[in-house]
Amino acid sequence: MNQPVSDPISEPLRFSAEHRWQRAHDAELRLMAVHAHPDDESSKGAATLARYSDEGVGVLVVSCTGGERGDILNKKFVDAEVDMPSLRLREMARAAEILGVAHLWLGYQDSGYHEGDPDTWELPPDCFGALPIDAEVETLVRAIRQFRPHVMTTYDENGGYPHPDHIRCHEISVAAFEAAGDPDRFPDAGEPWTPQKLYYNGGFSAKRMTAINDAVKEATGVGPFDEWVARMKENNRPDRSDRITTRIPIGDFFDRRDQALLAHETQIDPDSHWFAVPREIEAHVWGTDDYELAQSRVPVTLPEDDMFAGIREPARALDGSDR
Incomplete structure (x- = not known):
């Protein structure tokens, strides 16, 4: 697995990316956030990533695809010659720098957005959602075994919303979480490591x-x-509120979250409803990022306000080997 450096990224960002990679890799506690596309990390739990990074936790964002098939969603974005793959590389680099996190491209192609029943989707050949899943699981297992995260985050079984890449992201994340510590699974993908x-x-x-x-x-x-x-009411989409187990206080990190989101300038209109909420109101009404604890290999007491509850002390013994 190569360090997260890419040619279109400017020299200052490249240096910063290398520094953040080493810092995250060497941290005593480590968090891996697995996302489908660049910009997902900034719209889903970005303030949590910034908070933990500032506290000294090693944070690695994994983007399963490059978002190559994304459209220009920001009508104010003007570029006469749009090279979407390169643009999204640069946007992701800026967002990672703002959040203070390391970043890794898993290397798969965006499947594109598809409406209707998943059984009717016609996915492009060789895209993330259409390739054999075992090879994708092995790729993520390799990343887990190198970075050795104690905590992983991903989407629920519905992908958060029905996008083929989000659903596949859920599938490979769960499978890799279960396989990474098993020496009999993917023996060529590195030394086994068991996320907690x-x-x-x-x-x-x-x-x-x-x-x-x-x-x-x-x-x-x-x-x-x-x-x-x-x-939401019209679509009668199931509400995940009752499944929330863990609320991370992040009121002091709204600005970092917003700046990271704005770094994805092809996708985010700076005048959109995202930014129409006075942050002092948001902090008072809902000053947390919310999560569902899907699996734990350590004893837990719910609800939680820290993803590393039950891990912080045992992590020293768990990570005693030289890395």
């Missing part, structure tokens, strides 16, 4: 979005998420 906890991102629950929207509307007269909340 696996979390699902839970940030876009209907309860959270409604609470923030109602508070902003009461204060300003305008509900920035009115359409979103209405769509």
